[in-house]
Amino acid sequence: MTEVAITGVGMHPFGRFEGVSTTDMGVAAVRAALREAGIGKDGFQAAFCGTAYGGVATGHKVLSRLGMTGMPIVDVEAGCASGGAALMLAAAAIRAGQYDTALVFGTEKMPKGIIRSSFFEPWQEEAGLAATPAFFGLRAQRLCLTSGVTKDHLARVVVKNRRHGVANPDAMYQKETTVDEVLGSRVVCEPLHLFMLCSPNEGAAALVLRRSDLAVPATSSAPSSPVTLAAAVLRSHIPGPVLSESTPLAGLASDAVPAPTTLAATAAYEEAGLGPSDLDVVECQDTDAARELLSCEELGLCEPGGSAALLDSGATHLGGRLPVNPSGGLLSKGEPLGASALGQVVELVRQLRGECGPRQVEGARTALSHTVGRGANAGAVILTR
């Protein structure tokens, strides 16, 4: 089968940027990725743009500004997994022989505060049931009841990721925090305090995908041995779990139905021909502190119920056996929906190239990224080098 390489990556930092438009950020990220890949206007045959709040023709506006149109440009919305969905489509098209090279990017400017999502019906808003942090809180409570997770564990996830984020110039928060500070921030929805929730924000990320056999361009600043995209999978949910990201009004009184994250990860491991024990570094969805721990369980990084012990072991810290969110995660970077999944992949490409300086995972060769959000949509991406 045709293999897919990532020959260029670019980012616009995640944060709040007054006066900078969704298009401006996309332009910056796309320019950087194309420069790394050593290609220009005619260097790619299709573009896929992840965005949830960007509006009509977000991708077209970015590429119009760069004078690069004519090829198919497809905007992709899949909630928090929008970028992962765009990546899956691009990779599949290259594997199928449709294109040699494709551009994948995501760009987003999120409203401030609790995200107002068109996912909810008006009556759900009126009844107070469009309270996204409450669903995170309920899920966190269930994790505490079933996995021995405590508020102290939740705070320590934040402390870990914020410590990682100090060394990431693309992160919104580049300042450490403490358990006391996290637990001293106001309660949003028990057991979650304000510092345990990521901030919706702004940013962009871009990648150039290319058939592996064509992946060494004549003129390029990118390393000569590109990163291979070993799997890019998107899955939706199977109904049943009442606190799934599908956000139903009811579910089954059963815990046997696999989560969308598990469906995506299982398919990604199979596609890449490896398993969780082969991973060197992971970027996972940490919309809230409990979500990171649950993600570790659903991705098979530990046994079900084992996420507290995994955190306690130090394995998921930089320098540990399997660092999780060395970029600082969404808890440090914030979450611009259309860009967040690709931001993870950009981080992992740089990790596999050994470009991450103080936050480098030494000798990283195999990496997994994961996003999950409303829909439900779950994305899992595996990179190797």
Next chain:
Amino acid sequence: MRVMVRDGLFADADPPALLGSRCGACGSVHFPRADACTYCAAEDPTPIDLSPHGTLWAWTAVTAPPPGYEGEVPFGIGVVELPEGVRVITRLTESDPASLREGQPMELCVVALHRNDDGNDVVTYAFAPAGTASA
């Protein structure tokens, strides 16, 4: 006058009831009432009223008004497990998480959300700790 936040979700009666359905093919129970079984896709599930009694499975409180909400905060929100084998997302009448416990008996009630522009009280379903719902 009082109006339901959405018709077809619950019966505003004494006692009230959540309006669900049961799949004739796989037996799964749905809330709200479904056009097709959300689990097996079989058409035309049978309408049923769900039990007004259940047990508390998860709970928290909302401390800041979520988008589009005009009622008071804090308010409770949680998951109640019903004997039909379903877990239902619901408002709770109790907004102090510390006063609730897992497995606690709960009962269905109808609560006011806010007064709308027409001067009507908008009501929705909620669960209360058993024995407190008539308040």
